[in-house]
Amino acid sequence: MSYKPKVFLSGGFKSNWQLTVIEQLNDQFIFFNPREHGLEHSDFYTTWDIHFVKECDILFAYMEASNPSGYGLAFELGVAYSLNKTIILVDEKSKEDPMFAKYFKILNKPSGVVLNNLAEGIEYLEKFSLQNV
Template identity: 45%
Template sequence: MIKSKRSIYLAGGFKGGWHDLVIGKLMNDFSIYNPQTHDLEEPSKYTYWDLFHIDKCDILLGYMSENNPSGYGLALEIGYAKAKNKLIILIDDRSKVDESFFRYFAICHESADVICDTLDEAIEYLKTFRM
């Protein structure tokens, strides 16, 4: 019997190249849903795409980078994944440099199952879920 790969949804801003780093290190062991690839511009369409793939994933990797302008999309994705009982792994670089942001983003920390200090730490943790 062939086991299928576990799947990861990449939640977070589109800048900084972090998606490519994660994909490069995990693509052989996981199926990865990357919202950067859908090229959708209408909010109703990309929101549906995102939530559809969160439904399908096993793990949501949420990355709040320092340069993410709001984090609203990430917060929605984390909340939806929490309601769907998905494993949520969060890295929050922005709160490290913005105390007022941390105060409002704390709800996402409380919803995460695991909080990692760095993206590399999260990648290493994800490797423990290989099939």
């Protein structure tokens, strides 16, 4: 049995971007997808999120333009950074909203790389697949 890197998918639920990532890279990684946990109470889903951020190898954080705040993403990114996880940040919202960009740029520092769109993020994430080594 071969090892597959574990990826936590951090970001909003306005679209189904997580499915796009999983469909394109499905057999190369193990994905922890908060969209699928089915938990609605904040204590429950926050505990779930923290647990799987601890378990992941890579935090893939997607700040899509339609995400209203990014608070959850920022929290998960901070946890991942404190645990020395590899962080890939895709930030589409900052280029559309200069005021948001002013405050969100603090998350650029702990991120290993900041990319401009989901396609670039998926392409970069694929480089971490052990199938490519």
